[in-house]
Amino acid sequence: MKQGKRSQKILEGLGEQYYRATLKSMGYTTDDLKRPIIGIANSWNEIVPGHFNLRQVSQRVRDGIYRAGGTPVEFGTIVLCDGVAQGHNGMHYILPSREIICDSVEAFAEAHLLDAIVLLGSCDKIVPGMLMAAARLDIPCILLPSGPMDGGIIFDGRQSDQTSSAEAYGMLSAKKITKKEYITLETLSCPTCGSCSYLGTANTMCCISEALGMTLPFGGTIPATVAARLAIAEETGKKIVELVEKNITARKIITNGSIRNAIKLCLAISGSTNAVMHITAIAHEAKLNINVLEEFDKLSRVTPHIAKINPSSKYNMIDFYKAGGVYKVLKELSAVLDKEVMTVTAKTMGENIEDITFLYPENKEVIKTYNEPFGYQGGVAVLRGNLAPNTGITKPGAFDKSLYHFIGEAICFDSEEEAEEAILEGKIKDGHVVVIRYEGPKGGPGMREMFKAMKYLYGRGLGKTTALITDGRFSGTNNGCFVGHISPEAAEGGPIAVIENGDKIEIDIDNRKINLLIPDKIIEERLKNWKRPKPKFTTGYLALYSKLASSGAEGAILKYENFDKNK
Structure with a gap:
């Protein structure tokens, strides 16, 4: 020893x-x-x-x-x-x-x-x-x-989880279910402890840790x-x-090659959009020179969508585990992975894939093959345009293809709470693009999730007829047409700050575009008249965070040079 x-x-x-x-x-x-x-x-x-x-x-x-x-x-x-x-x-x-x-x-x-x-x-x-x-x-x-935890009672065609309650509340407000049906979920949707039973950010990151080589095979699922x-x-x-x-040591495992492997895994399973930000931050701490956003953009166009897990399908994380989990997907991706990278098994990724044994029968309703996937592009996409000059992040693997090109009318809210109230009151109609701003890393502060807003839209039957964009984030369980992480954020004077009710917005997944359909000259004039809002918190940790936080495009890491910038 x-x-x-x-x-x-x-x-x-x-x-x-x-x-x-x-x-x-x-x-x-x-x-x-x-x-x-x-x-x-x-x-x-x-x-x-x-x-x-x-x-x-x-x-x-x-x-x-x-x-x-x-x-x-x-x-x-x-x-x-x-x-x-x-x-x-x-x-x-x-x-x-x-x-x-x-x-x-x-x-x-x-x-x-x-x-x-x-x-x-x-x-x-x-x-x-x-x-x-x-x-x-x-x-x-x-x-x-x-x-992961077990799935709960069947609701709306799949095993329920705690997010089913938010969807159900939208249904209840639209009188689509009874109060008894709604209350039943409280006791039966989360039958065990564990990370959420769907492929949210938690399980996405656990899976990514396996693909990164930092967790033993099957340890994430x-x-x-x-x-x-x-x-x-x-x-x-x-x-x-x-x-x-x-x-x-960790940096012998977390390398440019293993970061790319993790990105490919995330795309192949249509993981949470938050993974883009977190992988960016991990690469930063490892002092790597890889541009994670560019890698996501490039690899999303060529990495097949191999696994479908709730919210992309009715199957949950335990179904994914039994179908072979992360290493089944990695084996399918084997031809395009860096197999020489080291892992915590003290073996390379290639050796791990070669040694792996799958205990349960394969299930091609959950995990398909590289050559016959669910789709030929990854489930997460990076968008850019005059509305998001730096980036916007979306998850096409979790919404209907009819929404891949969406043009709608903006209805704007300066906080998550305002938007949720409007949705429950029935103010959002077919064709609306709900804009929720001042929820970015600085403006939020803390880049809150617009989880409930999306669930309420779904519950009210608007999941396929509306879109939602924000400088905040989304939960990995969200589905529907959404674009988050819009950067620059509203509090930094990004174009999202000057969208007005009635403006037309175009979301174009295939061409990776998100645009405000008004002349650039008008956008420039509005930005000249924009005024930076006062910070929402002036004491405590959130006051410090709002001064130091970088954009979502930079992983929302703390940048200490921002002290001078925000004087």
């Missing part, structure tokens, strides 16, 4: 007795302190379903670490629930929490000279925050999610409540010690 390279700076040698004495106060033995010190960043808590089982998962990780010759050291990080934070001021904190998680893992690891970390997290901002920390630290790291979840936890604990022995 080679000694850990970092912890021994303070734990080895006669003069370092102070540190050993401090740790022995908690029961560590002399032998414990001679082993590599392996951190377990555990985001367990009692309010986020995707993290509720991580106590048990963590214990098995501890077992694996100790069996392999390491000493586990567990610590906690915050984690916020998108579901609980939806539709109120809490959502302002969700994306900014990604930076807190990243910073806290970095701080703990550096302050205590950990030799490696197992990162336990499952949900929307926790997975990217932890992967950002791994890339920043560049020590051996493995991410292990908690696994094994259900939360099955025995295999605990077995892979122990294997993860053993494997992290092997990575220390072989000095396989």
